[in-house]
């Protein structure tokens with residue numbers, strides 16, 4: 377047992393911040409086949425065929441579509457992998473990331 381004890385004079389208030397989130401955005405192009413875009417969305421973003429088709433069609437019609445939101449590392453990794461899947465087939469398919477407001 378210690379001979380003396382000390383009493384803390386300051387109260388520690390833990391500050392826990394949520395990590396900033398990043399959007400993965402699918403960008404339309406005129407060349408990548410629709411079925412291929414849908415398959416990449418299913419594979420990389422764990423979507424059903426129906427969900428993936430809706431996201432693909434939205435990007436096709438509007439130019440872009442938010443696919444999902446992740447922490448920065450995960451968003452960048454998934455966007456890179458999905459873009460690389462298109463590049464491997466010679467398609468200009470593009471996924472970008474951007475921070476949420």
Ligand code: TYC
Pocket residue numbers: 402403404405406407408409410413432433435436469470
């Ligand atoms: N516009 C492409 C086509 O008509 C399909 C497509 C959709 C490509 C969405 C990219 O992000 C995209 N074949």
